[in-house]
Amino acid sequence: MGHKNLSFLAAAATLVLTYLSLGNISAPMMTVSNSDKIAHSIAYFVFTWIWFVFFYFSEKFQLSFVKSLLYASVLCFVYGVLMEVSQGVFTTYRYVELFDIVANTSGIVIAVIFIRILKNTLVRI
Template identity: 35%
Template sequence: MVPKYFLLIAALLWTGIVAYFCLVQSSDLPTVNIPNLDKCIHAFFHFVFTFLWFLFFYKQLKSDSIFRPLLISFLFSFVFGAGIEILQGIITTTRSADVLDAVANLVGAAMSVFTVVICYKNNVLNIVLKN
């Protein structure tokens, strides 16, 4: 069984990593010419973001169902991603807000929800989710 404080630390750490890489000057990051790589990175960031926050909320709420923690973590991912996109347009000089990035964020979060549901139905998450 994983303690909920560990899950909170993991989720907060990942949130900080995502915020940093989304708000750091893009000139400070290595350049790779792979079409739409940034969209894949956004989806990956929010897949992990949603999954980690789901684990924390599930433990914190001591829920009998995965629905509420999944909904909260999905909505949190959406709001966080939208906030980051807005901040990119306001406070950075080398980045801009992009609707397609927000769509990629949602795709990653939705894939995470789908993965959690499949894992839950197949009892894969039992070790972590035990209350």
């Protein structure tokens, strides 16, 4: 995948997550306890994967596996915290939730674990 495609994918994922984080949208009521936290974890799992792929496979950056994983993890964590703070500062219909940050972080950590497990497969691609 070329740099422009990877850039588009990372930018699109960031825009979608920004909209979902700050938009005045209502999620369908789910019967599973803490389902919004599960959704946060899944979203940040995918978000971390996308940014890892961007950094690792981009011809522009040519980062090592470890640096790509570190950059993606830190970027996604900082972004998640900024989105939570932005909800409290810039919206009247959302508020900051510490457990959302914990859920985001759990998605990032799980993504890091999976990416590390799949390292040899990813390197061969």
